[in-house]
Amino acid sequence: MRAEAVSKHRGGMWAWLFQRVTAVLLIVMLAIHLTVTHLYNIGKINYDTIGARVAHAGFTAVDIILLAAGIFHALNGLRMVLMDYWFTSRDRARILTIVFWVIGVVALAYGIWALWPWIGYQVR
Amino acid sequence: MSVKNRATANVGAGLWKATGMWAWLLFRISGVILALYLFLHIIVISTGRWTGAGKTLNSLMKFFDHPALVVLDLALVVAVLYHALNGVRIILMDLGIGTKQHKIMFWCAMGVVVICFAIFAWVAFTFIATGKGALS
Numbered sequence: 001m002r003a004e005a006v007s008k009h010r011g012g013m014w015a016w017l018f019q020r021v022t023a024v025l026l027i028v029m030l031a032i033h034l035t036v037t038h039l040y041n042i043g044k045i046n047y048d049t050i051g052a053r054v055a056h057a058g059f060t061a062v063d064i065i066l067l068a069a070g071i072f073h074a075l076n077g078l079r080m081v082l083m084d085y086w087f088t089s090r091d092r093a094r095i096l097t098i099v100f101w102v103i104g105v106v107a108l109a110y111g112i113w114a115l116w117p118w119i120g121y122q123v124r
Numbered sequence: 125m126s127v128k129n130r131a132t133a134n135v136g137a138g139l140w141k142a143t144g145m146w147a148w149l150l151f152r153i154s155g156v157i158l159a160l161y162l163f164l165h166i167i168v169i170s171t172g173r174w175t176g177a178g179k180t181l182n183s184l185m186k187f188f189d190h191p192a193l194v195v196l197d198l199a200l201v202v203a204v205l206y207h208a209l210n211g212v213r214i215i216l217m218d219l220g221i222g223t224k225q226h227k228i229m230f231w232c233a234m235g236v237v238v239i240c241f242a243i244f245a246w247v248a249f250t251f252i253a254t255g256k257g258a259l260s
Contacts, residue, residue, distance in 0.1 A: 020218070023211050030204065038201070039247050042194075042257045045185050047178025050169075067166075074159035081152060107166060114170030 011080055019076050022069040029066045051121030060119050067111040075100045143227055151210050154203040161200060191252045201244045202237075209233040 036059075041049060053059050079087075079100050087096040171180040187193070213233045216222055222229040250258035 020215055023215065027208050027212070030208070034201070034204070034244075038197070038244060040257065040260045042247055042251045042260070043189050043255065044257070044260065045188075046182045047172055050172070050181075070162050074155075074162045077155045078159050081156060107163065110170065111166050114166065114173055117173060 011076075011083065015076050015079075018072060022073040022076075025065055025069040026073055029062050029069070032062055033066055051118045054115060054118035055121040060115075063115060064112070067115070068108055071104050071107050071111070075104050143230055147210055147213075147230055150206060151214075154207040157200075157203050158207055161203075189251075194248050194252055198245060198248050202241060205237045205240050209237050 036053065037045060041053075054063055079096055082096055083093050087093050168184060169181070171184060172178045174180045188197070210230070210233055213222075213226075213229050216229065217226060247258045250256065
């Protein structure tokens with residue numbers, strides 16, 4: 001796993017660094033997210049309880065960071081996998097990178113759109 | 125692994141005896157599963173805006189409380205914990221920590237996976253058996 005991480009012509013230094021940065025963010029934020037949703041709110045998740053959680057400024061931050069860091073980490077990870085199998089040449093890799101950036105930006109915008117009504121949500 | 129043998133990522137059957145190669149393969153598989161789940165998760169949560177007052181979201185969430193899906197969720201927890209803890213080990217090794225004891229590091233990470241999983245499994249099976257959260 002080190003070989004793929006440090007090889008210079010595969011992926012690039014910034015992608016490698018951000019993969020580590022987002023990894024650390026995801027571990028901390030996911031620990032909070034999973035403790036709240038799976039351990040304390042199991043069986044109680046619905047539109048209102050999600051709203052009550054996201055309404056809290058701290059959890060708005062947790063969810064937005066999870067969304068952004070998760071999308072980057074997931075797409076960059078898939079990109080590294082695909083570059084080992086078919087997107088092996090520089091040109092193919094470049095197309096993959098551009099397509100994944102477009103998917104990532106769209107997914108982030110869609111995710112924020114989905115969370116939007118819950119930010120500052122008042123439970124009825 | 126030697127650079128010469130690395131036309132693609134995982135060629136070289138002899139290498140598969142090493143713990144590190146299995147760790148790498150499981151890391152990759154769990155990563156792909158989690159990446160796909162993330163996009164599914166975004167779509168599921170976005171159903172909150174599809175119909176008025178989150179009707180679709182609420183019926184989906186009720187559906188996810190089915191015992192079979194709670195168990196499937198638990199499988200996802202395994203993927204998350206494995207990927208997270210093996211990731212911690214990789215970052216530590218990138219920082220030069222424990223490179224000489226990487227096998228011990230791996231099994232310590234797996235120990236943490238088992239402990240965390242036990243907590244999630246206890247909550248999940250309590251929910252399946254009683255319909256209540258063990259911690260809520």
